[in-house]
Each structure stands twice: as C-alpha cells, then as structure tokens.
Amino acid sequence: MASLRSYRLLSSRLSSAACRGPTHKGIRWASSAVSQDPMTGELISLPDIEVSKLETVTTDSPKPLPSSSQLVFGRTFTDHMLTIPWSANKGWGAPKIQPYGPLSLPPSATVFHYAQELFEGLKAYRDESGRVTMFRPDMNMKRMNTSAKRVALPSFNGEAVIELLKELIRKDKHWIPDIPGYSLYIRPTLIGTQAALGVQPPDEALLFVICSPVGPYYPTGFKPIALYGTTEYSRAAPGGIGAYKLGANYAPGVVAQKEAAAKGYSQNLWLHGPEHHITEVGTMNTMIVLKQADGATELVTPPLDGMILPGVTRDSVLTLARGHASGEAPIEGLPSKLIVSERPITMKEVKEAGQNGRLVEFFGTGTAAVISPVDKIGYLGEDLHIPTGEDGMGPVSRPIWKHLVGIQSGSIEHPWSVTVTEH
Amino acid sequence: MASLRSYRLLSSRLSSAACRGPTHKGIRWASSAVSQDPMTGELISLPDIEVSKLETVTTDSPKPLPSSSQLVFGRTFTDHMLTIPWSANKGWGAPKIQPYGPLSLPPSATVFHYAQELFEGLKAYRDESGRVTMFRPDMNMKRMNTSAKRVALPSFNGEAVIELLKELIRKDKHWIPDIPGYSLYIRPTLIGTQAALGVQPPDEALLFVICSPVGPYYPTGFKPIALYGTTEYSRAAPGGIGAYKLGANYAPGVVAQKEAAAKGYSQNLWLHGPEHHITEVGTMNTMIVLKQADGATELVTPPLDGMILPGVTRDSVLTLARGHASGEAPIEGLPSKLIVSERPITMKEVKEAGQNGRLVEFFGTGTAAVISPVDKIGYLGEDLHIPTGEDGMGPVSRPIWKHLVGIQSGSIEHPWSVTVTEH
Numbered sequence: 001m002a003s004l005r006s007y008r009l010l011s012s013r014l015s016s017a018a019c020r021g022p023t024h025k026g027i028r029w030a031s032s033a034v035s036q037d038p039m040t041g042e043l044i045s046l047p048d049i050e051v052s053k054l055e056t057v058t059t060d061s062p063k064p065l066p067s068s069s070q071l072v073f074g075r076t077f078t079d080h081m082l083t084i085p086w087s088a089n090k091g092w093g094a095p096k097i098q099p100y101g102p103l104s105l106p107p108s109a110t111v112f113h114y115a116q117e118l119f120e121g122l123k124a125y126r127d128e129s130g131r132v133t134m135f136r137p138d139m140n141m142k143r144m145n146t147s148a149k150r151v152a153l154p155s156f157n158g159e160a161v162i163e164l165l166k167e168l169i170r171k172d173k174h175w176i177p178d179i180p181g182y183s184l185y186i187r188p189t190l191i192g193t194q195a196a197l198g199v200q201p202p203d204e205a206l207l208f209v210i211c212s213p214v215g216p217y218y219p220t221g222f223k224p225i226a227l228y229g230t231t232e233y234s235r236a237a238p239g240g241i242g243a244y245k246l247g248a249n250y251a252p253g254v255v256a257q258k259e260a261a262a263k264g265y266s267q268n269l270w271l272h273g274p275e276h277h278i279t280e281v282g283t284m285n286t287m288i289v290l291k292q293a294d295g296a297t298e299l300v301t302p303p304l305d306g307m308i309l310p311g312v313t314r315d316s317v318l319t320l321a322r323g324h325a326s327g328e329a330p331i332e333g334l335p336s337k338l339i340v341s342e343r344p345i346t347m348k349e350v351k352e353a354g355q356n357g358r359l360v361e362f363f364g365t366g367t368a369a370v371i372s373p374v375d376k377i378g379y380l381g382e383d384l385h386i387p388t389g390e391d392g393m394g395p396v397s398r399p400i401w402k403h404l405v406g407i408q409s410g411s412i413e414h415p416w417s418v419t420v421t422e423h
Numbered sequence: 424m425a426s427l428r429s430y431r432l433l434s435s436r437l438s439s440a441a442c443r444g445p446t447h448k449g450i451r452w453a454s455s456a457v458s459q460d461p462m463t464g465e466l467i468s469l470p471d472i473e474v475s476k477l478e479t480v481t482t483d484s485p486k487p488l489p490s491s492s493q494l495v496f497g498r499t500f501t502d503h504m505l506t507i508p509w510s511a512n513k514g515w516g517a518p519k520i521q522p523y524g525p526l527s528l529p530p531s532a533t534v535f536h537y538a539q540e541l542f543e544g545l546k547a548y549r550d551e552s553g554r555v556t557m558f559r560p561d562m563n564m565k566r567m568n569t570s571a572k573r574v575a576l577p578s579f580n581g582e583a584v585i586e587l588l589k590e591l592i593r594k595d596k597h598w599i600p601d602i603p604g605y606s607l608y609i610r611p612t613l614i615g616t617q618a619a620l621g622v623q624p625p626d627e628a629l630l631f632v633i634c635s636p637v638g639p640y641y642p643t644g645f646k647p648i649a650l651y652g653t654t655e656y657s658r659a660a661p662g663g664i665g666a667y668k669l670g671a672n673y674a675p676g677v678v679a680q681k682e683a684a685a686k687g688y689s690q691n692l693w694l695h696g697p698e699h700h701i702t703e704v705g706t707m708n709t710m711i712v713l714k715q716a717d718g719a720t721e722l723v724t725p726p727l728d729g730m731i732l733p734g735v736t737r738d739s740v741l742t743l744a745r746g747h748a749s750g751e752a753p754i755e756g757l758p759s760k761l762i763v764s765e766r767p768i769t770m771k772e773v774k775e776a777g778q779n780g781r782l783v784e785f786f787g788t789g790t791a792a793v794i795s796p797v798d799k800i801g802y803l804g805e806d807l808h809i810p811t812g813e814d815g816m817g818p819v820s821r822p823i824w825k826h827l828v829g830i831q832s833g834s835i836e837h838p839w840s841v842t843v844t845e846h
Contacts, residue, residue, distance in 0.1 A: 074531065074620025081530060103535075104525040107504060107633050108497065112526075112614055114677075115538035115670035151674040152681060187620065191535055192674075197497025197610065197635065199673050199706055201681065210530050212620065237660030241675045247538035248671035250622050251574040251615075252664045254537075258575060258624065283622055 046091025049084055049160040049207075054167060059099035068177040071215045073185070073368065078172035082164055082209040086154045089203075095164050097171055100210065106195040110202050116192025117247035118147040121367045122312070123214075124169050124184040126176045127410025130423040132169060134186070135408050136416045137162045139312045144188060147244040152201035153190050161188065165209060166420045172211055173421060180409065181216035185367075217369040222392030224375035225364075227269040227281060228260035229347060231380070235270040235280060235307075242279075242307035249309075250283070257282060265378055267364075272307065276347040276379075279307055284364030284372060285314035288345060289396045291358045297335040299396055303342040313365040313404075316416070318342070320400055333399035347379055354384050361394035362386045370408075371401045469514025472507055472583040472630075477590060482522035491600040494638045496791065497608070501595035505587055505632040509577045512626075518587050520594055523633065529618040533625050539615025540670035541570040544790045545735070546637075547592050547607040549599045550833025553846040555592060557609070558831050559839045560585045562735045567611060570667040575624035576613050584611065588632060589843045595634055596844060603832065604639035608790075640792040645815030647798035648787075650692040650704060651683035652770060654803070658693040658703060658730075665702075665730035672732075673706070680705060688801055690787075695730065699770040699802075702730055707787030707795060708737035711768060712819045714781045720758040722819055726765040736788040736827075739839070741765070743823055756822035770802055777807050784817035785809045793831075794824045 059079045066076045081100045085093040110116045120140040126132050141158025148155045165186060176184045188209045192202030233256040236242020241249060253268075260268035267282035278286055279302055288300045299321050302308050318340060323329030325338040353359040364372040373392050377384045388394060393401065406412035482502045489499045504523045508516040533539045543563040549555050564581025571578045588609060599607045611632045615625030656679040659665020664672060676691075683691035690705035701709055702725055711723045722744050725731050741763060746752030748761040776782040787795040796815050800807045811817060816824065829835035 072619075075618075077531060100530070102527040102529050104527045107523070107526050107612070107631055108500060108610075108635075111535060112540055112612055113542050113610070113670055114673035115540060116674045117535055117538060119536050150678060152677040187531075187536070189530070189535055196495075199677060199680070201677060208530055212531075232662065234660055234662030237657055237663060239655065239657030240660060240663075246674070247536055248675055250537035251539045251669070252671055254575040254622060254624055255573060257622070 046089075047093075048157045049092045049095060049164070051095070051160050051163045051167075053094040054097065054164065055094055056097045056167075056171070057099065058171075061099075065175065066213065068179055068182060068213075068215065071177075071182075071213055073214050074212050076212055078175040078184070078211045078213070080168060080171050081211075082168045084156075084161075084164075084207040086156075086205040086207065087203060088201075092154070092156060097164075097168055103206070103208070105193055108195050108197055109192070110194045110197070111191040113197060114192070114199055115246070115248040116151060116153060116202055116205075117190065118144065118151065118153065118245055119187060119189045119247065120144050120245060122186050122188075123367060123408070124173075124176060124186060124211075124420060125408050125410065126173075126178060126183075129410070131410060132173050132176065132420040133408075133410055133417045134162075134165065134169070134420055135418075136312050136316070137165060137418055139315065140188065143245055143310060143312075144190065147246055148190060150241060150244045151246060151248075153192060154205055156207070161207070162418070168209060168211065169420045175211065175213050177213055177215070181219070183214055183408075185212045185214045187212070214368075217372075218392075222371075222373055224373040224386075224388045224392050225266040226264070226376040226378065227267050227374055228263055228265035229271050229276070229377055229379040230256045230260065230268040231271055231276065232256070232259070234272060236272070238306060240307070243304065243309060245309060253283070263378065265376075269377060271347060278302060278345050278347060278350065280309065281364035281372070281374070284366035284369070285309065285311040287314075287317065287361070287363050287365060287397070288350060288359075289361035289394060290353050291360050292339070296337040296339055297360065297396065298339045298341055300341045300343060300345050302344060305344075311365060311367075313367060313370060316404055317365050317371075317400055320403055321396070331399050331403050333395075333402070335395060338396070347377075350377075351379070351384055354386070359386060361388075361396055363394070363397050370404060371397050373397060469512075470516075471580045472515045472518060472587070474518070474583050474586045474590075476517040477520065477587065478517055479520040479590075479594070480522065481594075484522075488598065489636065491602055491605060491636075491638065494600075494605075494636055496637050497635050499635055501598040501607070501634045501636070503591060503594050504634075505591045507579075507584075507587075507630040509579075509628040509630065510626060511624075515577070515579060520587075520591055526629070526631070528616055531618050531620055532615070533617045533620070534614040536620060537615070537622055538669070538671040539574060539576060539625055539628075540612065541567065541574065541576065541668055542610060542612045542670065543567050543668060545609050545611075546790060546831070547596075547599060547609060547634075547843060548831050548833065549596075549601060549606075552833075554833060555596050555599065555843040556831075556833055556840040557585075557588065557592070557843055558841075559735050559739070560588060560841055562738065563611065566668055566733060566735075567613065570669055571613060573664060573667045574669060574671075576615060577628055579630070584630070585841070591632060591634065592843045598634065598636050600636055600638070604642070606637055606831075608635045608637045609633075610635070637791075640795075641815075645794075645796055647796040647809075647811045647815050648689040649687070649799040649801065650690050650797055651686055651688035652694050652699070652800055652802040653679045653683065653691040654694055654699065655679070655682070657695060659695070661729060663730070666727065666732060668732060676706070686801065688799075692800060694770060701725060701768050701770060701773065703732065704787035704795070704797070707789035707792070708732065708734040710737075710740065710784070710786050710788055710820070711773060711782075712784035712817060713776050714783050715762070719760040719762055720783065720819065721762045721764055723764045723766060723768050725767060728767075734788060734790075736790060736793060739827055740788050740794075740823055743826055744819070754822050754826050756818075756825070758818060761819070770800075773800075774802070774807055777809070782809060784811075784819055786817070786820050793827060794820050796820060
C-alpha cells in the first residue's frame with residue numbers, strides 16, 4: 001500500500017500549494033493532512049485515520065436476521081455502521097463503530113446541494129470453513145482516494161480503513177448468510193458535511209460504511225439481458241468525471257435506464273460520440289469477445305481513457321485473462337489462443353462482427369453480478385442478437401466467472417482474497 | 424403558470440407510460456402525480472402540493488439577528504424552513520413551516536450515494552416602503568421541475584410552492600436587513616430520500632427551503648475579476664446535464680476553480696471542445712460585448728444548446744437588452760444600435776476582437792452578483808486584457824445592471840417583481 005500512502009502525500013502537497021495561492025471571497029482550501037496555521041502561516045500536519053482510536057458502541061437492540069430467501073439488494077442493513085468525521089482544521093477524527101442509525105445533518109450541508117459525495121462497493125464472503133474474506137479491498141480504497149481528489153474531498157490512509165472494515169465485518173459477521181452465493185455488500189461512502197452553502201472544498205466531511213446482506217444476483221442461473229444502445233444521453237465526456245465513482249455519475253443515468261426499460265430492454269448501453277463508441281453497460285464495465293480471422297479469440301474492453309470507471313471486476317477479469325494468455329496462470333476451459341485488448345470499439349465494429357459470425361460474446365462486469373451476459377442490443381431501431389450458451393454464458397465468460405467466483409468464495413486460494421476472520 | 428401545469432402533466436404521462444413497460448429486478452418507476460394500483464393495475468391520481476394543507480410550527484427560541492456587516496453568503500440561516508415530503512405511493516404530503524433544524528436521514532438514503540438532488544437560488548428584497556418582493560420566482564419553479572425530470576425526481580405544482588415561499592418569507596421577513604443592497608437568499612432544494620440503495624427513481628423525496636440573509640456581492644463597488652480559461656476539465660457535454668441545476672454539476676467543478684485560484688485567477692472560464700467554445704464563468708452565465716465594423720454594439724451569449732444553464736439573470740439581461748434594441752422599452756445609457764445574439768463564440772473570436780480593439784466587455788451573470796465584470800482572461804499561457812470603466816463596468820453592463828437592480832429593489836415597477844408582503 002506504499003503507493004496509496006504516497007498518493008495521499010502528493011495530494012496533500014497539491015492542496016497546500018493551493019493554500020499559498022490567492023484566495024477568493026469566502027473560499028478556503030481544505031486539505032486532508034496539511035493545514036496552514038492562521039497566525040503564523042506555517043503548515044501543520046493534521047491527523048490521518050487511526051485504527052487505534054476506534055471507539056465501539058454495541059447496539060442494545062439487535063435486529064432479527066432477515067430470511068435469506070427474501071433479501072433484496074440494498075434494502076436490509078446490519079446492526080452496526082462505521083463513521084469517521086473529518087474537518088479542515090482537525091483532520092480525521094476517531095473512527096466509531098456504532099448502532100446503524102440515521103445521520104443528522106443541517107439542511108445547508110453541502111452534500112445535499114452540490115453532490116459532494118462518492119462511494120465504493122465491495123463484498124465480504126464466507127467460505128465453507130467459516131472463514132470470512134473481502135475481495136481486493138485495496139482496489140476500492142485506491143479508487144476512493146482518487147474519487148475524493150476529483151471533487152476536493154479529503155483523502156485518507158486506505159490501509160487504516162481496510163482494518164476498520166475488518167472490525168465492522170467481524171462485529172456483524174453473523175449477518176452473512178451461510179449459503180453459497182450469498183455475501184455481505186459493503187458500502188463505504190464519503191460526503192461533504194460543511195454547514196454553509198458555497199461551491200468549494202468542504203470544511204467538514206464524513207466517511208461512513210454500511211453493510212447489507214445480499215443473495216446471488218442470478219439465483220436460478222444466468223439470465224442474459226437485453227440492452228438498449230443509448231444515443232440520446234451521454235454518461236461521460238473528456239475532462240469530465242466518468243472515471244470516478246462519484247454520486248454525480250449516477251442520478252443523471254436513471255432516465256436513460258428508465259427509457260431503455262420503457263422500450264423493453266433491461267439495461268442501457270452507453271454509446272459515446274458520433275461514432276457510437278461502446279463505453280459502459282448501465283453501471284457495469286463492458287467486455288466483448290470476437291473471433292479473429294486466424295482463429296484467435298480476442299477479449300476487448302474500452303480503455304481507461306478518462307470516461308471509463310476503473311472497475312475492480314474489470315481489472316480482475318483482464319488480469320486473469322492475461323495470466324492465461326501469457327501461459328503464467330492458465331485457466332481451464334479458456335481458449336488456448338486468447339488476446340486481451342484494452343482498445344476503443346464502436347457499435348459499427350460489433351454489428352459487423354455479428355453479421356460476419358465473429359461476435360462470440362458481449363457481457364458486463366461489476367461487483368453486484370460479477371458477470372452479466374448480454375443476448376440482444378437494440379441499436380438505431382434494430383436488434384442485434386448475440387450468441388449465448390445454454391447456461392447463458394460463453395466460452396470466455398464461463399471459465400473466467402468460475403475462476404473468479406472460486407477466488408471470491410475461497411475455494412481457490414489467491415492473494416486477492418483478504419482474510420477478515422478465520423471463523 | 425399554465426405551461427408549468429401542463430409540463431407536469433406531460434411528465435406524469437411519460438412516467439405512467441414507463442409503468443406499463445417491462446420492469447427490471449428491483450426497479451419501480453415513480454411518478455409524482457400518477458401511480459399504478461398494485462391490485463388492479465389502474466392508474467391512480469396522487470396528491471400534488473397543496474397550500475391549504477400547510478402546517479406551521481413557530482420556533483420557541485428565535486435566534487438573535489446577525490450583524491449586517493458580518494454576513495457571509497450561506498453561513499447564517501433564518502429561524503424557519505419549509506419542508507414538503509413526497510412518496511411514490513402517496514404523492515406530495517402536507518407542507519410544513521417549522522423551526523430551522525437538522526434533517527435526519529438513514530445512511531442508505533439515495534441522496535448520499537447517487538446525487539439525487541437539485542436546487543434553486545433566488546432572492547427576496549425589501550424596498551424603501553417596506554414592501555418585500557421576490558424576483559421572477561416562476562422562472563425558478565419552472566427550472567426546478569425541468570431539473571427534477573432530468574434525474575427522475577418528482578415534479579410538482581410550481582404555483583403552490585411560490586405561495587409557500589411567500590408564507591415562509593413573511594414568517595422570517597425581519598431577517599431581511601433594512602439596508603440597500605441586502606436581501607434574503609432563498610434556497611429551494613429537492614433530494615431523493617429512499618432508504619434503500621439502488622440506482623433508480625427514488626420512492627421517497629423531500630423538498631425543503633432554507634433562507635439566508637446576504638449582503639451586497641460588491642460592498643465597495645464593482646471589482647472586475649480575472650478568469651482562467653479551463654481546458655483541462657469540462658463542465659458539460661452534449662447529452663449530459665449542463666442545462667439543469669443539479670447538484671451533480673457543482674462538486675466536479677471545484678477542482679477547476681481550485682486550480683484557477685492556485686494560478687492566481689479568481690474564477691475559471693469553462694471552455695468546451697477542440698475550438699474552446701466559451702460556455703460559463705465559474706457558476707455564472709457569460710456575456711461578451713463586441714463592437715461591429717459598422718459601429719453597432721453586439722451583446723453575445725452562448726445559446727441554450729443543452730450545455731448552458733438557463734440562468735434567470737441571463738434571461739433578464741437578454742430580455743432587457745432586446746426591449747431596448749427593438750425600441751419597445753429603451754434603457755437610458757445603452758448604445759442606440761444594439762444587437763443581441765445567442766450564438767456560439769470561441770476564445771479565438773474573443774482574442775481576435777481584443778487584438779482588433781473590438782472587445783468592449785466580458786461579464787458573468789448570476790443571482791449572487793447579478794453582474795460580474797471581467798478584466799483579464801488567462802488563456803493557454805497568455806493573459807488577455809479586457810477593458811473596464813473606472814467603476815469596473817462597461818457601456819452595456821452598466822445601464823442594464825442599474826435597470827435590473829432598480830426592478831429588484833422596487834425603485835422601478837415591473838411585473839418580474841412579485842409582492843410577498845406590503846410591509
């Protein structure tokens with residue numbers, strides 16, 4: 001995690017440089033780790049998040065555990081939550097694990113007005129031996145800090161938050177249903193809580209984490225979805241925020257999703273620019289599998305060009321596929337001649353591949369579903385059909401999904417799986 | 424307000440059409456005024472906002488009035504606030520004027536995660552006779568409904584909310600400082616409060632209004648500002664949300680502002696696309712005045728192409744200038760030969776106008792400052808200097824500002840000024 005730490009220090013330096021610049025009426029530059037003494041002008045180091053300062057208040061009215069069969073994503077939350085306050089003057093305060101309950105905020109809090117908010121989503125799994133693990137939490141903490149920097153929210157020591165996540169999960173581990181495919185969805189969130197209106201870095205913020213037990217996304221086997229190719233709205237643009245997990249990326253996408261549903265499709269496919277470049281599927285990354293003329297199989301995903309969210313599942317799929325392609329970590333069932341490409345791809349190319357019988361698969365990747373196969377894309381008034389196997393998957397997604405879920409569930413040993421507790 | 428009402432009904436029809444479309448796992452389409460009976464499938468009309476249902480709870484601990492000389496924008500709030508709850512099943516509930524105080528929301532509320540939020544800003548003024556007025560509140564209500572539709576938040580009867588704003592302002596009218604140039608800033612806000620995670624139209628929402636007394640933006644006369652032409656970040660893009668007053672437009676702009684300040688400029692100028700089209704100044708609309716070859720004066724502002732916020736001050740400046748240009752409502756001091764253009768304009772054109780001595784003025788327009796003159800633009804490493812008069816203003820901005828402020832302060836009678844109370 002050395003890179004995270006140095007990222008944070010760099011970020012602090014940038015902020016403190018801004019402190020020396022001219023100030024505009026009512027604007028004060030906040031930094032997570034460095035502040036300027038109002039009397040002497042000297043730079044002061046502010047506290048980062050410290051695990052040793054954790055206070056824990058246990059609920060005296062634990063909720064009954066929900067029936068596993070009736071879990072709906074994000075509707076039920078565990079008994080406790082983690083909160084960590086931040087202020088521009090005092091830095092990060094003491095972390096607290098406390099009973100799950102409402103946040104009380106002034107109506108002037110900037111999170112309500114200017115979307116000073118970002119979040120992450122990751123899961124904790126229980127394996128057959130009772131061990132509880134998280135999947136690649138370092139990736140979420142790295143992205144959370146990157147997101148924070150993009151909207152001038154405070155950055156923090158990601159390692160410390162991973163330790164605090166472990167504490168929280170241990171506290172509520174009985175909420176992870178003891179059934180294969182079930183898990184605990186963990187939602188770290190960072191909001192600006194400054195009590196005064198003004199479009200500027202907030203002088204107060206709150207990091208909080210809530211947890212929700214979830215069932216499998218496809219309880220009765222994979223169901224390929226139909227996508228509507230959205231050309232009326234855009235999700236992201238150069239110089240914008242598409243590459244960051246900010247709240248501001250989500251509310252504006254709801255109408256595109258709503259219109260896709262009204263037309264009979266489950267999700268929308270975000271197409272960018274005049275050439276209709278493929279970007280994301282709803283709130284997932286996109287993967288396309290093509291058969292090349294020489295018989296090789298190409299796994300294509302749009303590059304991280306500033307408009308694509310750097311998904312943890314995206315990175316995991318690419319890493320596993322590259323390990324197989326290089327021969328370093330072969331995965332049973334994957335095509336022997338596999339090429340992994342992060343490159344731009346347009347609807348024209350996908351459509352032509354479909355017409356030439358070279359379109360092998362199209363799927364979304366994300367934390368919720370891991371892999372979501374697609375069997376149809378509505379595009380400019382026509383439906384493009386995409387092959388799927390009897391199980392709903394295809395020759396690349398099937399072995400990768402099995403391997404990835406094996407790592408997540410603990411049946412395959414892998415450093416991506418981080419132990420929370422042995423039982 | 425007939426147009427507002429019909430807009431709202433249209434919006435409801437669109438939502439109810441979506442109800443009949445296929446539904447995706449966990450997604451339910453919310454509508455502000457029409458819902459579907461879960462048993463019979465029939466469409467049910469839901470209550471809109473009704474002024475007659477207003478409940479008022481007066482504070483028993485009024486705050487001391489702040490010293491007028493120490494008011495800072497958005498830091499002090501009056502004794503009361505207005506809240507109006509909405510739910511997908513029950514429509515809009517009873518409006519309530521109650522003591523200003525914290526909102527208590529579950530940490531899973533969608534406003535914290537997906538930026539389901541939008542706001543408005545308008546002002547109430549007290550004239551010499553003691554009469555209190557609002558400036559063009561119908562424009563704010565129209566835009567608020569347009570914004571709501573863009574992020575699938577509920578729409579509402581804007582006329583009713585204007586009446587409720589009047590009630591709230593009457594309740595706290597003693598908070599408007601009795602000093603020329605001072606006013607009461609009113610902040611209507613609409614947030615999604617659904618207690619469950621999920622990127623979809625929320626099933627609960629809250630409209631709230633808070634008020635803050637504010638002093639003049641330029642207490643000691645106009646101070647022209649220096650802008651930094653931002654090419655590293657973009658504020659808006661085609662198919663995006665730039666034309667809507669959504670929270671999601673604001674947090675992402677803070678870093679551009681912060682970097683402009685670090686380089687020694689007060690605000691940033693948003694330039695769009697490879698040709699560096701001029702769009703907005705920080706959080707203001709942009710106006711440019713050019714001298715044409717035939718001696719005519721042209722007032723230019725970028726058109727409402729989907730990337731520009733339809734500002735109330737922008738519209739007011741254009742309407743006053745057009746009234747003068749047509750001869751229907753001449754304004755003393757404005758050039759006799761005035762052309763008003765809503766058209767695209769690039770930095771290249773502005774720079775060339777500056778080199779040819781044809782650049783007369785450059786200013787921002789917005790509710791806070793009304794008019795903000797600009798005297799310098801840092802662009803690609805060079806500073807472009809813009810003429811300003813001794814009073815900081817120019818031949819177009821000066822007479823328009825005087826006229827507009829005359830209307831707002833009540834010294835010029837105009838239908839834009841809506842009476843809240845006679846004394």
